[in-house]
Amino acid sequence: MDLRTKVSTALKQAMKDKAADRLSTLRLINAAIKDKDIAARAVGNDEGVGDAEVLAILGKMSKQRLESARAYEEGGRLDLAERERQEVTVIEEFLPQQLSDEEAAAAVDAAIAEIGAESIRDMGKVMGALKAKYTGQMDFGKIGPTVKERLS
Structure with a gap:
């Protein structure tokens, strides 16, 4: 449904x-x-x-x-x-279960590996992949700094 x-x-x-x-x-x-x-x-x-x-x-x-x-x-x-x-x-009630901090970090690592991101210039691609896969399951405002940190 x-x-x-x-x-x-x-x-x-x-x-x-x-x-x-x-x-x-x-x-x-x-x-x-x-x-x-x-x-x-x-x-x-x-x-x-x-x-x-x-x-x-x-x-x-x-x-x-x-x-x-x-x-x-x-x-x-x-x-x-x-x-x-x-x-x-x-x-x-209608939103999927939010990912825990550990699960969100694992999702970031997986997205970086999947895209082959190497620098901060790839941050948009990583965020796009995360949004496509985890819409409603994570707060992208909170996850942005984590992505930035991993790509720096």
């Missing part, structure tokens, strides 16, 4: 369960996917977005909510921070 179907099924179940908070978050996810579909159609892709792009959307949404929660906590709005964290929990 693809991610779009999983989200749709969860949305219907949340409606049946009358889970208002969960339903709200699932509708946000659905709207974000449909926005990307519309943008894809505008450039000639009539099939819409695939699972890889849906994973990227979910990862971005999760990251945005975590940043908002931190900002709310710093501002003393713990009620809003808690709501953001609840949304992150719902979003992360």
